[in-house]
Amino acid sequence: MPSFFKRHKRKKIDKVHNNKKEQTKKEDSKENSSQNAAGPLNRSLAANLEVIKQKTGSSPDVIIRRLMVGGGPPVEIAIGYVEGLVEEQSVNDFLIKSILNNDDIEVKNGEEILNKIEKDIIALGSIERVNDWEKLFQSMLSGKTIILIDGSSEAISANTRGGEKRSILEPSTQNTIRGSRESFTEAIGTNIALVRRIINNPNLWIEPRKLGTITQTDVSVMYINGIVKDEIVEEVRKRLDNIKLDSILESGYIEQMIQDQTMTTFPTIFHTERPDMVAGNLLEGRVAIFINGTPFVLLAPAVFIQFFQTPEDYYIRSDIATATRFLRVITFFISLMGPAIYVAATTFHQEMIPTQFLLIIAAQRDVVPFPAFVEALIMEVTFEILREAGIRMPKIIGPTISIVGALVIGQASVQAGIVSPAMVIVVSITAIASFATPSFPMAISIRLIRFLFMLCAATFGFYGIVLAFITLLAHLCGLRSFGVPYMSPLTPFIPENAGDTIFRRPWWDLRERPRLIGSKNTVRKGNNQKPEPPAAREMSSRKGDGDEI
């Protein structure tokens, strides 16, 4: 077996090569860092300010205010911040005003002033010392205020973050009838606080990091220590650290960088804009990833059935929640296969259709010049165009589109004999059904696959549909999200977790967290939680009734 040896050799070579690569990488990164941040600060204030000016390209929103401090020989200090990122009120009140009011301090040099300012003067909660450029720019650009003192190679950074941001509004994509009305905003701090307010537990841990070589976006990983599986947190950390992108503008950037498999249309990471949903998922052992600048928070690992569940399912009665979930499963199948089944039944399996019904369809189809598949395709594409246009279009012209859509598609095309009324009905039902799926990425992925199903139906009828369906199942069964099988707990079937899938058992009976996701601490509640009426009202204790009267 000569090939065996070959392979062996090549491996060795690869190894050597890899080592070399790693070495060069290390060197690269060293160089980068030295270029980006010019090492420690200078002792001279003027030199420091020059560097700042140069680095920021004299951008007008970088404000630098020079002050004189000290009763002895006055020392010059400078306060620098970025306009708009800071709360100017607190900069003015707690920094500038405090420093100016303490004009008479007796100090000899920069170092002492630094200490004095840090300990006695600044009336702000969170301050820290910085001594290198990288840190300095980072804190300044994230909304902190920098105090530089002539003669000191250290600076103070005070947290004055603030500025204009959107207030907390109602969620716009994941609505519920019952449940919290809050949704996330673009500010990461606000978002984390929203979850903190729900889970008042020190075990709610947060790991911050900055991602995006240029944008330096704040990204935080949140989980509940003691519920989450350590391997999953470790995996999330590893995948986040592997991201080498210049920018993170939205959660989608990270989602696409950390998913297990790319050859799929299905979302393998969940995203939400509801704090209660994040809290609920953290309690099931998932990990949340907050990204600054977007109201969407990522949740991993995600399983298939999760995309058909809403937070409301847990707030309302379990029987009703179960019924709604069944309805969603039905809509899933309709939106996946509705037009495909219609096409297959009317072009391959007419024997299945009851005679009277077949005659009605046949009478309608008689004038239509296209094959059923083309007819369905025309209608589906038209619908997708309408949907897409509806999202992008200015709100003011909204009604126009619906009128044009309803008239053109609904009536004119039928009257002109281009499409049959039955097809319009099928496409409309499918369209409505696809919007009944609570998760948008799931719905859109189903819509895409629907075209594949239509193609299969048009070429092989039900045989094609069933084959496509089996392929879809196999594909879904092969997916994983952070190592967790995508179709769990349906398959591999986990009886303990089957109570929260298509069914939703009542809370007093929902004992376990998802086993594959959270390992430690699997039991959610105490025993015997089933509510019961007071004993006196029971038939067996009828005697008591007389006493009361």
Next chain:
Amino acid sequence: MGMRYKKILLFLLIICITTISGCWNKKELNELSIISALGIDKNEEGEYVKTFQIINPKNVAGALQGGGGGQGPAVTVYSATGKTILDSHYMGSTKISRRLYMAHTNLLVISEELAREEGIIKILDAFERDPEIRPTTTIVIAHEAKAEDIVKSLTAIDNIPADKVVKTLETSERVWGGELKVTLQGVIKKLTDSGTDPLITGVRVIGDPEKGKKIENIQASELDATLEADGLAIFKNGKLINWLHGDNARGAVWVLDKLKKTIVNLEWEGVKDVIGYQVMRQNTEVSAAIKNEQPEITVHVRAEGDIREVRNPVKLSDPDVLRKIEKLAEKEIKRQIEGSVEFAKENKTDIFGFGDEVHRSYPDAWKDFGKDWQETVFPEIKVDVKVDAFIRRTGLRNNSYLSDYENSH
């Protein structure tokens, strides 16, 4: 990179396979002629004449579409001849623009002449084998008519003539009991069983068949030609040999346990047809026994029903009178059944499946009887008919106003 190209190639291959194959089994609805009924005759040259009743969907569903359709006849009829059943089918396509589609055919009409002379055995294989034809297709015999005439007649209310015939059979099987709706599969099953022979309902055209073809026929309140179920054809060795009519037909349906509701007219104090006994529920059990090495059949009927008409004063409030009527009903039902059993015996054909019953209960003895069951054993067989009739209610009144009327006059 190589892997990626391979994947693209594979994808293209699959797309090619699927699109090239697109036309193999595809049948668009506007390329089909949906056949509702088929008629089979034989002409003078000894060829089969197959008549296709094709639905015009626009004229059936036209009313729903609002205007436009609904003007022409609901069906169009074509005939084609051929040496075999399949041959005539393919000859049909020389006349019809669309693919003949038989999956919705629910009526198969065979002419009496063909059934008598050649029998139905050789005809049915082509239908049983075809995956398009439903095994539940109803079979009827054109009584004293050509199958063609039955298929060509237009009908009112139910626009599609085939529907009308099938529904008529269904209804009359349920509420009168003189007819049977037999399916293609049912007939074949009985033909192949050695211990039973099929019964098939006859349909005839009342009036002028020529006028029945015209659309004017269904524009009048009284039709010039109409289709009517009439009698049960009895078969022997696959050939039609005789017809059961009236009470005999009903007796046969009693034994076959197909009857759901019927009216039995009873004699009262020497006057015929005085009491109308409506059977609401009935159950028939046929059992076989072997006595003195000869098979004996017991037919046990249990009927339950109401009195729905009296034409002479009868004291219906008296339980004893009701008991008496029950006895009369038993006698009458027994008479009908025995009549039809006698008729079958005369014709030497076991339409009731008594032979099957013997076969099931005495598989060993069947080996002796089975060979010439129809010819020698069945005509000699002893059939014991037991009827239990019960009267449960007498409608909204107890005694008839007739008694008051007679008292006051």
Next chain:
Amino acid sequence: MEQAKISAYQLFVLIVMFTVGSALMLPLASEVKQSAWLAILLGMGGGFLLYLIYHGLYQYYPNILPTEYVQKLLGKTFGRVLGFIYILYFMYLAARVLRDFGEMLLTFAYEDTPLFIANALLIIVIVYTVRKGIEVIARTGELLFVLAGLLAISGLILIIASGVIDTANLKPVLEKGLGALLKTTATQTLYVPFGEVVVFAMILPYLNKSEKAKRAGLLALTLSGVTLALVAAINISVLGVSLLSRSQFPLLSSIQMIQIAGFLERLDVYFMLTLIIGGFCKIGIYTYVAIIGTADLFNIKESSQLSFPIGLIILLLSIIIASNFSEHIQEGLQIVTLYILFPMQVIIPVLLLVIAFFKNRKKNNN
């Protein structure tokens, strides 16, 4: 051997789907007429014994594939030859089932489609799934099992509701005598489908809890035996003996008799769904086993690379094994059972078990 594990429940599901698979569609034991269901139940009893033999071998070697342990039992050369013969057997049976499947599909719904295309499409789907390994096959099987269960229950309700069942057709029982029944069992139902579980000798090593193999296997055989017997009994009572013996696909004929409320008619799709699901599971398992067997025998690391070539071989084999359906069926009944199934499912496993017993006893004594 692939690094993957399946649970006992998944094994149970796979065995059920495999044994019920194509046997549901074909007429089983039609020679004994009304007693076909009895022959199936007897075959199930024999199947228990066979399964215990395979399980016995598995207990001696719970962590390696049969293609490997035959080499330990018979020596390198003989073992390899035997392993190769078993791989050929798996591929041949996969091809046979595929042929059955394609013929059924073409006969009742797709008469204008070439057999090659119908088979090719299924094999493409199977190859796609099998490449993903045993875990994905097992999970897909689990979902399809639920689907098949729903189909079975609703189908049963429909058949009962339409009133086509006539239990009188089940009589007379044992018309041909007990001898004929036993003969049919010993020549037919024992091997198809119950003896075919010999493929699971190749899958048992993947089980995560080896002590559950026996229970899961026997339960699965019971469920599939009862299901098949029930279906056979329903077919007889709906169709009657003469029609049943003429039917190529009795289940299809039974389903076609359903007529409810004037609009539930011609539910051929039911049959088609069952057919495709069953065919997929059965051929899928055969194909998978052929692939891992080949990979194991020829030391191929990436066994998924074999799925395309083996899929192609099975596809071509399915086309060339017979020139028409009757020939295919007759081959199956007369040649295959006696000269292939009997030795491969009964004789060789029994011999191997005996050898394994003596070898291991020697070891223990030492």
